[in-house]
Amino acid sequence: xxxxxxxxxxxxxxxxxxxxxxxxxxxxxxxxxxxxxxxxxxxxxxxxxxxxxxxxxxxxxxxxxxxxxxxxxxxxxxxxxxxxxxxxxxxxxxxxxxxxxxxxxxxxxxxxxxxxxxxxxxxxxxxxxxxxxxxxxxxxxxxxxxxxxxxxxxxxxxxxxxxxxxxxxxxxxxxxxxxxxxxxxxxxxxxxxxxxxxxxxxxxxxxxxxxxxxxxxxxxxxxxxxxxxxxxxxxxxxxxxxxxxxxxxxxxxxxxxxxxxxxxxxxxxxxxxxxxxxxxxxxxxxxxxxxxxxxxxxxxxxxxxxxxxxxxxxxxxxxxxxxxxxxxxxxxxxxxxxxxxxxxxxxxxxxxxxxxxxxxxxxxxxxxxxxxxxxxxxxxxxxxxxxxxxxxxxxxxxxxxx
Amino acid sequence: xxxxxxxxxxxxxxxxxxxxxxxxxxxxxxxxxxxxxxxxxxxxxxxxxxxxxxxxxxxxxxxxxxxxxxxxxxxxxxxxxxxxxxxxxxxxxxxxxxxxxxxxxxxxxxxxxxxxxxxxxxxxxxxxxxxxxxxxxxxxxxxxxxxxxxxxxxxxxxxxxxxxxxxxx
Numbered sequence: 001x002x003x004x005x006x007x008x009x010x011x012x013x014x015x016x017x018x019x020x021x022x023x024x025x026x027x028x029x030x031x032x033x034x035x036x037x038x039x040x041x042x043x044x045x046x047x048x049x050x051x052x053x054x055x056x057x058x059x060x061x062x063x064x065x066x067x068x069x070x071x072x073x074x075x076x077x078x079x080x081x082x083x084x085x086x087x088x089x090x091x092x093x094x095x096x097x098x099x100x101x102x103x104x105x106x107x108x109x110x111x112x113x114x115x116x117x118x119x120x121x122x123x124x125x126x127x128x129x130x131x132x133x134x135x136x137x138x139x140x141x142x143x144x145x146x147x148x149x150x151x152x153x154x155x156x157x158x159x160x161x162x163x164x165x166x167x168x169x170x171x172x173x174x175x176x177x178x179x180x181x182x183x184x185x186x187x188x189x190x191x192x193x194x195x196x197x198x199x200x201x202x203x204x205x206x207x208x209x210x211x212x213x214x215x216x217x218x219x220x221x222x223x224x225x226x227x228x229x230x231x232x233x234x235x236x237x238x239x240x241x242x243x244x245x246x247x248x249x250x251x252x253x254x255x256x257x258x259x260x261x262x263x264x265x266x267x268x269x270x271x272x273x274x275x276x277x278x279x280x281x282x283x284x285x286x287x288x289x290x291x292x293x294x295x296x297x298x299x300x301x302x303x304x305x306x307x308x309x310x311x312x313x314x315x316x317x318x319x320x321x322x323x324x325x326x327x328x329x330x331x332x333x334x335x336x337x338x339x340x341x342x343x344x345x346x347x348x349x350x351x352x353x354x355x356x357x358x359x360x361x362x363x364x365x366x367x368x369x370x371x372x373x374x375x376x377x378x379x380x381x382x383x384x385x386x387x388x389x390x391x392x393x394x395x396x397x398x399x400x401x402x
Numbered sequence: 403x404x405x406x407x408x409x410x411x412x413x414x415x416x417x418x419x420x421x422x423x424x425x426x427x428x429x430x431x432x433x434x435x436x437x438x439x440x441x442x443x444x445x446x447x448x449x450x451x452x453x454x455x456x457x458x459x460x461x462x463x464x465x466x467x468x469x470x471x472x473x474x475x476x477x478x479x480x481x482x483x484x485x486x487x488x489x490x491x492x493x494x495x496x497x498x499x500x501x502x503x504x505x506x507x508x509x510x511x512x513x514x515x516x517x518x519x520x521x522x523x524x525x526x527x528x529x530x531x532x533x534x535x536x537x538x539x540x541x542x543x544x545x546x547x548x549x550x551x552x553x554x555x556x557x558x559x560x561x562x563x564x565x566x567x568x569x570x571x
Contacts, residue, residue: 053422136424138449172426243427280504351430353447380434387427 001090002100004124004163005199005232008046012234012268015044017259019294020236020271021287022104024050024075026067031076032089034284039097041288042295046269047093051075051105051113058109074281078103079116087120100124102165108137108144111151118158125155126165126201128188130338130347134354135172141342141356145335149195156196164192165236169203169220171349174242175363175386177372178207178216179319180349186223186324189233191334199232201269206240206258208389209369210304213258215312217265219320227324234268237261243387244277250395251275252293259294260303270294312369319372323347365389413465413542415441416494418455420479423471424448428500432470435531439538441465452483459492466541469498472525476502477510481517488518497537499523499530 012018019042023034031049038047052075054063063077078086090101103125105113110127117125133144156162166188169181185202192200202224207213217237224233239258245251255272262270274282274290282290297303327347330340341347348361350372364373365386385392415436417429426448433445444462446454459467467487469480480498487496502524503510514522521537523530 135426136448138447138451351426353426353429353445355447378434380431380438383431383434387431 001121001123001159001161002094002098003161003199004100004102005201005234006161007100008201008234008268009232011044015295016298017237017262017267018044018046018269019291020046020102020269021048021274021282021291022050022271023048023284023287024052024104026052026071026073026075026077028081028085028089030284032092034287035089035093035101036097037284037288038291039093039099041291044295045099045291047099047101049076049078049101049103051103051107052077053106055079055113056106058107058112060112078113083116083120086122090120090122102126102163106132106136108133108139109147111147111154114151114155118155121159123155123159123161124163124165126167128164128166128168129191129335130184130188130342131167131171134349134352134357138354141354142339145339148191149335152192152195152197156198160198162196162198163200164197165201166192166203169236170205170238170241172351173205174207174240174390175370176207176350177319177361177363177370178204178212179219179316179372180323180347180361181205182216182220182223182316182320183323183327184347185220186227186320187327187334187338189224190227190328191338193228193231194334199234200228201234201236203236203238205238206254207370208365208393210257210261210306211309212312212316212369214261214265214306214308215316217261217267218308218313219317221266222317223320223324235266236269236271237267238271239273240390243391244273245391245394246278247395248275250391251277253396254390254394255290255294256297256303257306259298261306263298263303264306264308413441414462415443416446416455416459416462416464416467417443418446418450418458418467418469418483419448420469420471420473420475420483421449421451422475422479423473425472428470428472432468436468436538439535452479452486455483456486456490456492459487459494460490464494466538467492467494467496469496470500471498472501474501474504476500477513480514480519484518495520495541497521497523497534499525499534501525 008018025031035047038045052063052073055077060079064080066073067077067080129145129148133141166185168184168188181204189200189202202220204217204220239255245254272290272294274286276282276286327337327341331337342356345358348358350361350363352359362373362375364371417432429445433443436443484496496519498514498519506526511522511524523534
């Protein structure tokens with residue numbers, strides 16, 4: 001098996017940030033085609049197996065039944081296949097292309113899937129007890145923390161190259177204070193380190209301001225280095241996860257803004273989107289086109305440059321560090337510290353409706369940047385304008401010529 | 403789960419979604435939308451189990467139940483919620499809206515109307531929010547003497563009795 005963190009760190013040192021899709025289909029042969037197409041698209045790709053949403057909620061029998069009936073699953077049902085078949089699939093990709101594969105799943109209860117990964121010999125995955133519970137699940141946070149602890153430990157015990165990426169840089173997709181995203185990413189990484197995971201990655205999703213995003217990525221690097229204290233890690237950045245531009249030009253512009261700052265900051269991996277994101281799940285060909293567009297854009301060096309703003313960096317750094325410090329003070333066990341910090345409202349994800357979240361915090365847009373706020377203006381017009389901020393920034397009229 | 407914006411509300415709305423839909427922003431938006439129109443909103447949040455929608459609507463009397471869904475499973479799952487509500491004896495008007503199928507089929511709205519929803523607001527309609535506003539206004543206007551006989555409306559029985567009375571005269 002390939003050491004995911006070592007591969008990403010080494011290869012991004014040579015090619016710049018690696019590019020990775022989200023990709024998962026039901027049939028094994030189609031999954032193999034998707035992995036092969038990703039691995040051979042360009043020298044700087046990382047492969048993904050995204051699991052289906054039945055598997056995400058541990059409805060393994062439903063995933064198997066859907067697969068057997070020939071229904072279109074929205075991901076790869078890893079539990080529905082014999083271990084040997086999946087092991088062969090991943091080994092084939094590794095021996096033919098030398099590329100590692102990351103399992104992406106979206107589960108608040110991942111221990112059974114992680115156990116299966118360990119049995120198969122797979123080592124790299126992502127998520128987190130907070131980032132896969134609060135936005136998408138109704139499970140109490142405590143239950144997610146327990147199951148994540150169990151799953152991460154199982155993965156760590158099975159291999160000395162286990163890797164888990166914290167998904168916390170993407171909370172709610174948009175309208176989150178960058179400092180909160182940075183703090184949660186570092187905290188989940190610490191949780192994973194405590195579970196014994198060999199290496200981690202910390203994430204950050206593009207917001208509405210390249211200047212603010214650069215500052216946040218720098219703060220994420222500084223704080224992760226400090227708190228992980230020598231534990232191996234790399235940084236992954238996501239192209240905007242909220243209401244996405246509708247046009248081809250909007251896709252190109254927003255993607256290039258993120259790639260440009262990823263190149264300038266210490267980002268080793270980028271999760272890219274496709275121009276069809278708003279309407280449907282992209283095909284393999286569309287994913288490959290997007291990977292190649294991104295790799296090509298970075299190689300050409302013709303992207304807009306965004307300056308580093310030290311004041312913005314100091315501001316994000318100070319806010320994020322305070323949140324981390326206040327949380328860690330709650331308990332030496334990071335899982336219990338996270339629970340206590342959410343219960344006290346030290347950590348509060350804006351707009352998140354989960355019962356373990358206070359949901360008093362709001363986010364405002366001030367001078368084209370996200371800022372923590374007590375109120376968001378409170379009208380549907382204001383909320384809609386804020387949610388569509390990137391569409392209005394990046395889509396150029398006339399729209400819809402893709 | 404979370405209270406709406408206080409606006410001296412006189413009407414109550416239950417906001418919910420189908421059990422497979424993990425999206426939140428549509429619910430956050432609709433909560434605000436209903437609050438702006440004077441509703442006190444109970445927002446049950448994403449991936450809401452059908453049983454919770456039913457028990458919540460039995461515990462509190464609502465003026466309207468709104469099912470908002472954007473994962474494309476609305477046309478499959480929303481009728482089950484409506485049936486469970488009616489089976490449990492809940493007569494509150496139920497509206498469903500959002501991205502309700504995976505293919506933007508123009509017949510999806512008709513299918514849901516036939517399933518018995520009092521209001522259907524698919525995102526394939528360019529006037530869905532105007533239509534939804536009219537639907538909400540009509541709820542307010544609805545009392546036994548003016549009821550237009552909306553399905554599921556508590557006034558419908560009285561209205562039909564009075565209509566029969568008119569016809570008999």
